[in-house]
Amino acid sequence: NKSVPFYDQVNQAGIRTPPQRHCVYMTFNLTAGATRQSLQVLLARWSAAISQLVQGRPIGPIEPARPDAVGTDTGEAEGLAPASLTVTVGLGPGVFDDRFDLADKRPALLQPLPRIPGDTLKPELTGGDLSIQACADDPQVAYHAVRNLARMVTSTAQTHWVVLGFGRASAGPGQETPRNLMGFKDGTRNVSSDADYDQFVWLKDAGWMTGGTYQVARKILMTIETWDFDRISDQQRIFGRTKDEGAPLSGEKEFDTPDFALKTDGAHVIDQASHIALAAPENNAGVKILRRGYNFTDGLNDQGLLDAGLLFISYQNDPQHFVDLQAKLGRFDLLNEYIRHVGSAIFAVPPAPKTGRYIAQELFE
Ligand code: HEM
Numbered sequence: 001n002k003s004v005p006f007y008d009q010v011n012q013a014g015i016r017t018p019p020q021r022h023c024v025y026m027t028f029n030l031t032a033g034a035t036r037q038s039l040q041v042l043l044a045r046w047s048a049a050i051s052q053l054v055q056g057r058p059i060g061p062i063e064p065a066r067p068d069a070v071g072t073d074t075g076e077a078e079g080l081a082p083a084s085l086t087v088t089v090g091l092g093p094g095v096f097d098d099r100f101d102l103a104d105k106r107p108a109l110l111q112p113l114p115r116i117p118g119d120t121l122k123p124e125l126t127g128g129d130l131s132i133q134a135c136a137d138d139p140q141v142a143y144h145a146v147r148n149l150a151r152m153v154t155s156t157a158q159t160h161w162v163v164l165g166f167g168r169a170s171a172g173p174g175q176e177t178p179r180n181l182m183g184f185k186d187g188t189r190n191v192s193s194d195a196d197y198d199q200f201v202w203l204k205d206a207g208w209m210t211g212g213t214y215q216v217a218r219k220i221l222m223t224i225e226t227w228d229f230d231r232i233s234d235q236q237r238i239f240g241r242t243k244d245e246g247a248p249l250s251g252e253k254e255f256d257t258p259d260f261a262l263k264t265d266g267a268h269v270i271d272q273a274s275h276i277a278l279a280a281p282e283n284n285a286g287v288k289i290l291r292r293g294y295n296f297t298d299g300l301n302d303q304g305l306l307d308a309g310l311l312f313i314s315y316q317n318d319p320q321h322f323v324d325l326q327a328k329l330g331r332f333d334l335l336n337e338y339i340r341h342v343g344s345a346i347f348a349v350p351p352a353p354k355t356g357r358y359i360a361q362e363l364f365e
Contacts, residue, residue: 003082006051009352010211011202012359013054014088014135015292015315018172022139023165023294024146025217025311027128027345028157029094036100038156040364045152046089047358053145056082074151077144083136087145089359090131090215090347105363107209107348109319113216116323118330118341125219125343128160133215133313139166161343163219163311165294177246177254181222181295181308182338184239185246188254189280191290200288203317208362211351216322218312219296219343225305227338238334240274248276258282275335278328289322290315309339319346 004013030039049059060072096106112127132149136142143164150159169180170187177185191200198204203212227235232243240258241248248258250269260277262269270277281288292315297308314322330336350360 001081002084003055004084004086006054007353007355012088012349012352014086014133017086018175019168019170019292020084020135020137021168022142023135024142025165026132026146026162027160028130028153029160030129030157031155034156039100042153042156043360044358046149047353049149050087054082054085059148074148077141080138080141083138083141085136085141085145088133088349090349091360092129092347094129102363110348113344113346116326116330118336120340120342121344122342125161128345130157131347163296165296165311167295169293169295169310170291180310182227184243188246191288196288201290201315201317209350213315213317213349214319215347215349216314217345218341220310220312221340221342222309223338224308237271238274240270240276273332273334275333278333279325287321
């Protein structure tokens with residue numbers, strides 16, 4: 001029943017907020033007819049609506065007084081608690097194209113992601129000018145938020161791609177580490193301390209973007225049936241961790257620090273091509289990214305196989321940190337045999353607005 005504040009925070013909610021159970025992630029493209037002013041109006045209307053939604057309130061009348069009027073709110077969240085709803089809004093590179101006269105406000109590091117080795121991206125799941133990440137402990141609350149915000153884009157934007165996430169695949173303070181659809185604990189070693197957030201997530205001295213960050217979203221398919229027939233020793237070698245406890249193969253307990261140098265019989269105990277050996281800060285000049293992903297499923301694919309995977313969402317104050325990590329994973333990760341990156345986008349996430357203001361209002365001042 002918790003309600004997460006929207007106004008007067010330093011950072012937008014939904015980033016450091018302890019991961020809720022469900023997520024609806026949607027991107028939009030601005031239409032050819034969109035103008036600087038219609039973008040401004042959209043961000044203002046979205047902000048006002050989000051401030052209501054996170055309190056568990058409708059965004060307007062569900063049952064208007066005039067019988068021939070259309071309801072403003074669609075109604076399906078009535079009677080449901082706020083469920084810790086957060087709605088995080090991101091701005092894609094296209095917002096800063098010349099046509100909106102915003103080029104001088106472009107967040108310094110916001111560029112479309114380059115092609116990364118191993119990518120098998122589908123155009124219909126790639127890019128976007130705006131993103132909405134709605135997370136809540138009730139799936140209907142998250143869906144209601146996105147549905148009602150999507151209704152408000154009218155002729156300014158159109159929906160692009162969407163992922164319905166369930167079962168968080170990262171943990172916050174006090175949360176037990178959840179599991180991804182491969183059955184492994186996900187989020188054991190993640191950004192968590194104030195110092196790490198300051199160093200690796202939030203933008204500092206970044207003008208109007210100070211307190212903001214960059215969001216990378218990747219839709220990653222898993223070949224689940226094949227994975228489920230892989231022997232356990234191989235599964236554990238791929239991640240470099242045990243399945244049940246989630247311990248690094250060099251240790252015994254989940255939170256033991258992995259020892260990437262440890263060898264038996266001349267071979268590394270944690271394979272150097274394992275997911276954690278390639279991704280760990282120890283082997284990446286100390287770099288960390290905040291991972292805040294969700295499991296997803298789209299049912300069955302056209303071959304009757306489970307269509308599911310990880311909606312990977314990361315936050316970092318330098319998108320290159322993601323690019324460098326993924327370039328390495330994309331080439332060498334043992335996990336690649338069982339996954340495929342099919343969707344990808346990057347967004348700048350502005351700081352939270354003050355009361356009475358709206359997200360990214362600074363763009364128009
Ligand atoms: C760690 C799963 C994709 C970066 C882990 C762990 C698991 C996991 C089980 C170990 C537990 C933990 O410390 O959280 C997966 C799966 C993926 C995936 C199933 C795809 C379907 C990615 C991607 C990146 C990434 C795309 C970044 C480009 C990391 C990092 C760690 C990690 C930085 C922590 C390593 C450490 O410090 O020990 N992942 N991951 N992962 N993953 Fe992934």
